Amino acid sequence: MSGINQDIMVNINNVCKSYGQLEVLKDINFSVAKGEVVVICGPSGSGKSTLIRCINRLEKINSGEIIVDDISIQNPKTKIVDISKNIGMVFQDFNLFPHMTVLKNITFAPVKVKKLKLKEAKAIATKLLERVGILDKADQYPSSLSGGQKQRVAIARSLAMQPELILFDEPTSALDPEMVGEVLSVMRDLADDGMTMIVVTHEMGFAREVADEVIFLDDGVLIEKTTPEDFFNNPNHKRAQEFLSQIL
Amino acid sequence: MNYFFQWRIIEKYSDYFYRGFFNTLSISAISISLALIFGIILAILKRSEIKGLSWLSGGYINLIRSTPLLVQVYFVYFGLPYININISGYWCGVIALVLNSGAYISEIVRAGLESIPNGQVEAAQSLGIDKRQTYIYIILPQALRKIIPPLIGQFTYLIKDSSILAAIGIYELTNTANVVHARTFKPIEPFVVALLGYIIIVTILMISANILKKKFSLSGY
Amino acid sequence: MESGIFDRIIMQLVTGLYWTLCLSMAASILSLIVGFVAGLIKSIHVPIITYVVNFYTYIVRGVPFLLLLFIIYYVLPFFNIRLSPFIAGVLSLVIHEGAYMTEIIRSGIESVEKGQHEAAHSLGLNYFQKMRYIILPQAIKITLPPLAGQFVLLIKSTALISLIGLTDLTRVGRQLTQRGENPFLIFFIVGIFYFVICYPIINISDRLERSV
Ligand SMILES: Nc1ncnc2c1ncn2[C@@H]1O[C@H](COP(=O)(O)OP(=O)(O)O)[C@@H](O)[C@H]1O
Ligand SMILES: [Mg+2]
Numbered sequence: 005m006s007g008i009n010q011d012i013m014v015n016i017n018n019v020c021k022s023y024g025q026l027e028v029l030k031d032i033n034f035s036v037a038k039g040e041v042v043v044i045c046g047p048s049g050s051g052k053s054t055l056i057r058c059i060n061r062l063e064k065i066n067s068g069e070i071i072v073d074d075i076s077i078q079n080p081k082t083k084i085v086d087i088s089k090n091i092g093m094v095f096q097d098f099n100l101f102p103h104m105t106v107l108k109n110i111t112f113a114p115v116k117v118k119k120l121k122l123k124e125a126k127a128i129a130t131k132l133l134e135r136v137g138i139l140d141k142a143d144q145y146p147s148s149l150s151g152g153q154k155q156r157v158a159i160a161r162s163l164a165m166q167p168e169l170i171l172f173d174e175p176t177s178a179l180d181p182e183m184v185g186e187v188l189s190v191m192r193d194l195a196d197d198g199m200t201m202i203v204v205t206h207e208m209g210f211a212r213e214v215a216d217e218v219i220f221l222d223d224g225v226l227i228e229k230t231t232p233e234d235f236f237n238n239p240n241h242k243r244a245q246e247f248l249s250q251i252l
Numbered sequence: 253m254n255y256f257f258q259w260r261i262i263e264k265y266s267d268y269f270y271r272g273f274f275n276t277l278s279i280s281a282i283s284i285s286l287a288l289i290f291g292i293i294l295a296i297l298k299r300s301e302i303k304g305l306s307w308l309s310g311g312y313i314n315l316i317r318s319t320p321l322l323v324q325v326y327f328v329y330f331g332l333p334y335i336n337i338n339i340s341g342y343w344c345g346v347i348a349l350v351l352n353s354g355a356y357i358s359e360i361v362r363a364g365l366e367s368i369p370n371g372q373v374e375a376a377q378s379l380g381i382d383k384r385q386t387y388i389y390i391i392l393p394q395a396l397r398k399i400i401p402p403l404i405g406q407f408t409y410l411i412k413d414s415s416i417l418a419a420i421g422i423y424e425l426t427n428t429a430n431v432v433h434a435r436t437f438k439p440i441e442p443f444v445v446a447l448l449g450y451i452i453i454v455t456i457l458m459i460s461a462n463i464l465k466k467k468f469s470l471s472g473y
Numbered sequence: 474m475e476s477g478i479f480d481r482i483i484m485q486l487v488t489g490l491y492w493t494l495c496l497s498m499a500a501s502i503l504s505l506i507v508g509f510v511a512g513l514i515k516s517i518h519v520p521i522i523t524y525v526v527n528f529y530t531y532i533v534r535g536v537p538f539l540l541l542l543f544i545i546y547y548v549l550p551f552f553n554i555r556l557s558p559f560i561a562g563v564l565s566l567v568i569h570e571g572a573y574m575t576e577i578i579r580s581g582i583e584s585v586e587k588g589q590h591e592a593a594h595s596l597g598l599n600y601f602q603k604m605r606y607i608i609l610p611q612a613i614k615i616t617l618p619p620l621a622g623q624f625v626l627l628i629k630s631t632a633l634i635s636l637i638g639l640t641d642l643t644r645v646g647r648q649l650t651q652r653g654e655n656p657f658l659i660f661f662i663v664g665i666f667y668f669v670i671c672y673p674i675i676n677i678s679d680r681l682e683r684s685v
Contacts, residue, residue: 062374088380099375103393112389113379165379255551318625318671319664320632323643327664330656408535415537419636426540439547447536447544454535 011038013200019068028054030224039198043211046221052204056171060091092162092170098154100146107142110161132160152183172203220244265432272428280411283349291357316355329420345417364399397468404461408454489645496631500566508574516582533572562634570627581616621678625671
């Protein structure tokens, strides 16, 4: 799917990251083209969260470079605001603002950060809520929503900033099984609309159907980067085979 | 039993009691406001990444928590004139109460701030909300709801603690009752009046704390 | 002739410390007993008695300790009960701190899940056995940190007994300053004495709280 002429959205070169003595990411290299969906998987503790949190500088890298849409992330001169305007993030446990209504959760950043008028922001938020199917909850507080609804609000919230790229860190792991589907279907629609996405997930069905590429991390090392077909049908590495046999 | 009640003395000394009641209220209100500011500063210092500041603030809090308020009051009231700083007993009392209450309030504020999960800050950051805005719009509103009920509790402690200023001759409620008792040799009547005075203030505060708690829980989360 | 700071100040304060410690010990033990009994009563909801206990805790927690002390010390003689400052101090402390300890014990007992009561009941344990073997061992873990904190408040409250004439640590300090000693120095040293007693307890309480 990824042709040579496609524009590159994310470029990750020789990235290393440690917490004290612990090397969490070891010389990571890969790139993501515009409109591509990349799924990252790997055992727990392998560095998946750390990797995507480095992409929007929630964590700082020790060496290497990360370029997103021509912005150098690790450059100290790059403002966090400019990173956040371009990169959305969806967290495992939603991190909605509990003291704001659903609508306010979505309009808050566009108004404060992008300086949109409240009216414009509301119009955008309304459209987004319709798109994720919970317009009727606009005036409720997050505590009255189910997990699946919360995560859909969180996705709408990051979309409201009109990012070029969205990072998902295990968006369905905190959900009851019956709610996983509604969130994945929203994500699938996003992918169909051409959004560039990097998704950490254990949902292999989603990876198989939606991902353009699958990355397998083990102990901080990028072991495989390949198409879903290859990854699921004939994984090259023993660790990947073990991982798949456990999870499928 | 050989006690003859003479409730008329309350009427006779009603000016005393009004003044005592008012002084208790004004000392407490001034002290709690200043202590809140002081407590927030102590809490911020304690959370500071600069080790020395955090250690200093922590040491101060422990020192205050481990010593009697009366000793702190004496320290201020008898100590300041010794180094030729002369301020009225009233303000010495306020200073001591602020120094004392600030330490306790800082613990309340710190607990409130620490109760906000880090994910809130990360979510704000990922949306491009800067540090200052995150503090004002995300952390403080959530922390405040956690802080206000125990803060009202602290206020009731402070009102009761202000009675200790009787020891340095401030005419607050307890001292007023004691003075009337000394003049009339009737302890029950003035002490009952003082007791009711405190019960009324504390009850009002407790009720308002409950109302606020309910209001917060009704407002959605 | 100036005698050394040690004889002049420290030894004097130590005599005061003795009374502070006696007062603290006696009042701690007695108020714990009051708190334990009243807390149990409050937790089992016996109609009239619980009502009386509720009234007791409500009133006491609304009243400054100093006012309570004055009432005990100045009112009781009119009923032909004459108390020494020490005994009046112990009595006031027990009434006052007992009310707070009642609340701590009650909430500790009530924090044990209902299922535990039901399980104990279904196994045929009687009330005493249930409390002794099932509920209290669990409650004690939750109760210990606030109880330790309350002991510290009690020890600090003993300083107020100096105002009715007990020559405890604080009063000795006050007397020294009346004789012209530097009040900063004296009350700082007095503070250190209290600190040495109270801080270890606060520290343990904080640690226990974190481990719960
Ligand atoms: N803030 C941190 N400080 C120290 N070690 C951390 C921190 N965050 C993560 N780690 C460690 O880094 C490794 C990778 O963590 P993470 O990226 O969360 O893995 P994954 O998301 O794949 O489960 C783990 O060993 C984890 O314990
Ligand atoms: Mg993770």
